[in-house]
Every structure is written in structure tokens, then in C-alpha cells.
Amino acid sequence: MKNFKGILSYEGTRFLGWQKTRMGDSIEKELEKALSVLLRHPVELQSASRTDAGVHAKGQVINFLTSENTLDLSRIRNGVNAILPHDIRLLSLEEASLDFHPTLDAAGKEYIYEICTGSVQSPFLRLFSWHFPYALDIEAMRSASAPLLGTHDFSSFCNERSLIDPDPVCTLQKVTIENLGGGRLQILVQGNRFLYKMMRNLAGSIAYAGCGKIAPESMRGILEARDRRLAGMTAPAHGLYLQRVFYKPHSSS
Secondary structure, three states: OEEEEEEEEEOOOOOOOOOOEOOEOOHHHHHHHHHHHHHOOOOOOEEOOOOOOOOEEEEEEEEEEEOOOOOOHHHHHHHHHHHOOOOEEEEEEEEEOOOOOOOOOEEEEEEEEEEEOOOOOOOOOOOOOEEOOOOOOHHHHHHHHHHHOEEEEOHHHOOOOOOOOOOOEEEEEEEEEEEEEOOEEEEEEEEOOOOOOHHHHHHHHHHHHHHOOOOHHHHHHHHHHOOHHHOOOOOOHHHEEEEEEEEOOOOOO
């Protein structure tokens, strides 16, 4: 058997997330189907992140095993993209070590969240950014973000604790708020791991700090309270992107 790692980009608008479900289309289902056609055998995928319905990805990482020994990876990539719907693209494909796993070997992830603050949102941005038509104080947002850096219990920003992964402690290495111009903002968060809907809850809370619904100086207390009811709203899925996944040098990175 050989193990192959791929980088995937997709617009999540019409999908019910990464994971296969009987309820409708998923990214995993479409990619498995395309790879199975090209490789002429059933393919099972693993991914670095099980993105929710409507969430996009610029750098999702996947892997699969195959007994095919003479693969032209460029041909496979191009063939898969010819089969995939236009809102999913396999960007790259390479052989990885047999023990590489995109989830278990991930050292960190980077997400971005985009917000439009204008009174009218461009229809070309409506599927890719949250329309939040309020004046946002970027410095207040940055001040509110500062206490989030470091290692903390992020229960206040988790919608539901997973029985599989009950540990609420995460480490954030980077939180930035950037003015993109034209009434558009981007929140970027880099961390070793993220809880269920944590990034969307952080984005909602930071936006609330920017418009005055949450005092920036109260963010540390919200974090320490470990109470989801104290933080801001869960920002809509369509403003969120999985930007990239980080691996240690010994993993396929």
C-alpha cells in the first residue's frame, strides 16, 4: 500500500460540510467518488478538518491509501478535477509516509473569517463574508483579542463538547484583525487545535467587541468563566475559511 497526501480547496456553499452524510452532498463524498473512478477501487479519505456546512477551505489536507504502484500524480490530479464539481479542486497530490495521518499529525491550523460592514453588501461577497452592517472599532477588536493568545480553556467559545475529544484546552499563537478596505475586515486565528465552532464563536465575540456589544476589557473574564452564554454569537458559516494546516517537519508537510 502507498499513502498519498492531497491539498484541497473548495467553496462550501452548497455542501453539508466535509463529512459524508445521508442528508445531502458533502466534500468527502464527491472526492471519494472521483478518486474511486480514477483508481478503479473504493477510496476512503481522512481530512485535517471536518469543516461544517457552508464553510470554505483554501488548504484542506487529505490522505488516502492505494495499492496502485505506478501512479502519474499529475494525471490523477487533473483527472480528479475533471470529474469533481467546479466548486471543489484538488490542488496538489504527493506520496506521503505510510504513517502520515492529516488529523493526528497536524501541529496547528489557520482560519480566516471575513466580515463586510457596509450598509449594503456586494452580491459577489454574500456567499463569502458575514454582512455585519455596524461600524467596527478595529483597535477595540485587537484589544479584545489579546487575552485569547496563549494556552487556555476555551469552553466559553465551544458550542458543544465532543465526547470523542472532551479536552477544552487550546493554544492560540496568533490573532490578527486586518482592514481589507472597502468596508471589509479579516480575522485570522492560528492555533494548535480548535473546539467545535470555536473559530466562529471567536469571530462573533470579536465583532461584538468591535461594535460595543462586548467591552474589550471583559474578554479575559469571559474566557476565564468557561461559560458559553457570556460570549458573542456564533458567526455565520459562510464567512469562514480553513486557510492552511501545519505539520511538524517529520510529518508530510
